[in-house]
Amino acid sequence: MKKILLSILLLAFFQSMFSQTSLYENPDFDEIAKSHKIIAMVPFKTQVKLRPKQMKDMTAEQLNRIEKSEGESIQTAMYSWFLKRKKRGDLESLDIQDPRTTNATLKKQNIDYNNIMDSTPQELATILGVDAIISGDFETNKPMSEGASVALGVLFGFFGNTNSATINMSVHNTADGVLLWNYNKKVSGSIGSDTEDLINILMRKASRRLAYTKNSKEEEGEEVKD
Template sequence: MKKLLLSVLFLSVIGLVQAQTNLYENPEFDKIAESHKIIAIVPFKTQVKLRPKQMKDMTTEQLQRIERSEGESIQSAMYSWFLKRKKRGDLQNLEIQDPRITTAMLKKQNIDYDNIMDFTPKELANFLEVDAVISGEFETDKPMSEGASVALGLLIGFWGNTNSATINMSVHNAEDGVLLWNYNKQVRGSLGSDSENLINTLMRKASRRLAYTKHSKNDDDN
């Protein structure tokens, strides 16, 4: 009886973190990636889906600030993820543009978080002088970044780990704007307490199919 209960509990936990994953890989990605020397990550457009009860104590402007903070946090977490793999030797001859440089270069083109979706990935990559650009959308029912999470907690008293998150991440080639890779993943359950933990969770398996990275045994732990 005890074994049966443990089995039911185990299956319940698995169901809690059940994920939907869609992955597209351009057949030429490996070949094209060989010529790439530098890539950039732009802020992810974010939607924080709050309940009506939570929204009644928040203005539209406050929510927009939280979503901007979250999108920039995902950008930084993705940058850190790549840097860790570069340090481990999993990135060959590839540089990752510092998000601060990315922000500054986009600002010179009058591009920011609010209007970045008005530009194609090819345009963004060319403005940033990189070989490819990583962009995406992120949706969550609770912010993961420290600043956004604290702001939300102070505004409406909403704390705790997120219950669901969806990330849609794309890699586009700068030369012709071709989509090289797209990863869409939805996860339900406790995803940790910050953006870096979230990105590690979401990218753990996807990295094995990303042309820029060599899979390492450490990916199961980081």
Template sequence: MKKILFSIFTFIFIFNLNAQTNLYENPEFDEIAKTHKIIAVVPFKTQVKLRPKQMKDMDDEKLHRLEKAEGEGIQTAMYSWFLKRKKRGKLKNLEVQDPKVTTALLKRKNINYDNITDYTPQELAKLLEVDAVISGEFETNKPMSEGASVALGLVLGFWGSTNSAIVNMSVHNAEDGVLLWNYNKKVRGSIGSSPEDLINILMRKASRRLAYTKSN
């Protein structure tokens, strides 16, 4: 049974891009990015919107744990995306802070998923001792992570349903807190899609406008 479930959910559903895309790039981002040596990605604040019928089998505590896991999953996926670019030589002179280090440094200041939005990106960047912080919000009507999808599929009957997700991510400068880059996009996928799939699709075109990964 486990092997069957594993086979089913290792299938990756390709996201369909929605025409609605909003991308902002600070005109000075290219020049500012040249001075950056290290950046960090913090957990994305997540909202999983379930239907009332589905919420009957999901209490507030379970939903909170699910949303937290999704937000951390996006953080890890974004970190992995940058690491792959670095391996290909597309991140010259730029380091990306390991999420484990980010979490540990924030924890020392009693900052966690629940209260991270109480702090400005500039404050977070200074605490993490990085030159810029990538943060964002993630909204979906079903979870993206495979484990959560399997669990909810069994409990709430999500099998075969299409889901949608909206991701809004930003890059803020540590020195002055200025917004350098913002990308807001809606995508559609299916159960079994992962945070890695989501980030890969989102960044496929957006990376061409991201100063850290632009071709010279």
């Protein structure tokens, strides 16, 4: 009996180590979301933490290209995630701005991946002409985007899944800049083969508390895990 109890405690301990989550929801988010017609997501600011030897053999420019590729890939994967829910009828009254439109509009204002953090979410959302904006940062020790993985494969001769990743994602209201929703999650181990897999895993439970998707049904056959 003691061994069983010890095993349960150890399992709970390791689960807490490998999957850590915090979520904030503005109490007025549900009501505010009713007036939203279009939202956009911008590239996520990314930090890739490679091994010391890899960092030694990589230039700052190469690392920046990899992080930019990863950040834009998270943006695209998030867009795809919302589109799938819109297609099945969960977001009938909400439009999602195409990332190509988002990035082109920001570029005209001399805003890109490298300086996007110099603008507030409200400023970015106003430039984009949307009701709310999804932004955030992402940290990983082995990128999952195709561009970043290929670059690392060429430089160091390895490919593969991410071992750990942390995402910090926020939704801000354009009208007043208020934070509507924040989700921070860290996962380790086997978390898919690309950024779309990663976003699906990260958003499974979070979507239940996201005003835009609260009433959506879980995908058939998906097992929801922390």
